[in-house]
Amino acid sequence: MNPYHPANTDWLAACDFGLSVHWTAQSAPRTGRKLAFQDAVARFDLDRFLHAVDASGARYVIFTLTHALQMLPCPHPVVDAILPGRTAERDLLGDLARGLAAAGRPLIVYYNHSCNSAEDLAWEQAVGYHAPTKDRFADQLTQVVAWLGEHYGQLIRGWWFDSSYSLDPRGPHNSVTTKLNGFQFPWERLTVAAKAGFPERLVTYNAGIGEQFLYTQHQDYWAGEMVNLETPPTSRYLANGLQWHGWTCLDDQRWVYADNQTVPHPPLYSDQHVVDFIGKCRRHQGPVCFNVVAFQNGSLLEESVELLGRVRQQLAGQTSG
Numbered sequence: 001m002n003p004y005h006p007a008n009t010d011w012l013a014a015c016d017f018g019l020s021v022h023w024t025a026q027s028a029p030r031t032g033r034k035l036a037f038q039d040a041v042a043r044f045d046l047d048r049f050l051h052a053v054d055a056s057g058a059r060y061v062i063f064t065l066t067h068a069l070q071m072l073p074c075p076h077p078v079v080d081a082i083l084p085g086r087t088a089e090r091d092l093l094g095d096l097a098r099g100l101a102a103a104g105r106p107l108i109v110y111y112n113h114s115c116n117s118a119e120d121l122a123w124e125q126a127v128g129y130h131a132p133t134k135d136r137f138a139d140q141l142t143q144v145v146a147w148l149g150e151h152y153g154q155l156i157r158g159w160w161f162d163s164s165y166s167l168d169p170r171g172p173h174n175s176v177t178t179k180l181n182g183f184q185f186p187w188e189r190l191t192v193a194a195k196a197g198f199p200e201r202l203v204t205y206n207a208g209i210g211e212q213f214l215y216t217q218h219q220d221y222w223a224g225e226m227v228n229l230e231t232p233p234t235s236r237y238l239a240n241g242l243q244w245h246g247w248t249c250l251d252d253q254r255w256v257y258a259d260n261q262t263v264p265h266p267p268l269y270s271d272q273h274v275v276d277f278i279g280k281c282r283r284h285q286g287p288v289c290f291n292v293v294a295f296q297n298g299s300l301l302e303e304s305v306e307l308l309g310r311v312r313q314q315l316a317g318q319t320s321g
Contacts, residue, residue: 004191004218007200009243011106012060012158012221013236013285016315017278019053019308020062020110020247021294025071026258029296034260041073041088045298050099052300057312060106062160062247062289063096065148067256070114070123078147082140083126093148097155108158108202109148113141116166117177124178134183142186142193149196158202159194160223160247164215171213187216204245214240221245224288227253229269229277233286246281250274250290251304257293264293267307274307275314 025037066072072079073092080087097107114120115129124130128137165173167185194203206223207213221243233244252265281288293301
């Protein structure tokens with residue numbers, strides 16, 4: 001195999017902080033009855049969402065395409081062929097990507113294969129996760145990703161792949177729930193598929209909270225899942241060569257707001273705590289992304305958006321001063 005040439009991460013390194021949401025098929029409204037997924041996609045208030053992103057001052061966005069359930073807020077013929085009923089008529093992903101691009105905000109797409117401890121058993125069976133041999137599974141998963149890359153091109157600037165540990169037991173965590181029978185997941189093939197349509201698209205594979213294990217050298221930046229603001233970077237690159245990047249919850253640490261019988265947790269940190277952490281990160285060109293509670297209609301937790309907006313103003317004052 002040809003040696004891997006990492007994509008240029010300069011654009012990401014230049015972003016001091018981003019905003020992310022886990023808006024999924026499990027997302028709940030702030031109050032009232034949850035809509036069916038396709039209806040929720042159709043009614044997602046994109047203008048409201050983009051306005052909140054703008055108010056936050058975030059330089060980039062990570063959007064969760066699919067999580068526990070393999071249900072995508074966009075058309076996708078490959079997914080339709082594997083298991084009908086898991087896509088949407090509205091191309092919310094494309095609408096979002098174009099809206100962000102118009103505002104000069106790169107989009108990183110979070111993707112989960114949804115083969116995690118039978119959370120979506122119908123998908124696990126359909127995609128071939130439990131087949132005696134896993135070639136069909138690997139083929140179909142790479143085709144799902146490649147179609148998205150080809151279809152959206154430069155609108156998708158990066159991927160954030162989760163649950164690597166459900167496909168490969170070699171890392172610090174092992175949540176594989178199928179018999180592998182000697183199968184090694186083809187990470188290099190997935191990276192090729194992930195860069196379809198835009199070779200400079202960034203790729204990362206999450207190995208777990210704070211973990212720096214590499215399932216493959218064929219990736220470009222660190223997933224950087226964190227649970228607090230206690231570990232800023234000490235250099236732009238990790239010892240393994242990846243661009244430093246952090247991702248953590250600003251408010252509710254459940255990531256997905258799936259139960260509106262509970263009150264979403266407000267921001268976990270003061271303005272100054274966030275400003276100080278971002279300051280430490282940007283001294284080393286280490287971007288950090290903050291996950292904010294997203295409700296089913298596309299609105300975000302106002303307290304978190306307002307906090308980030310105030311943080312942006314303080315950071316701007318530091319720069320101008």
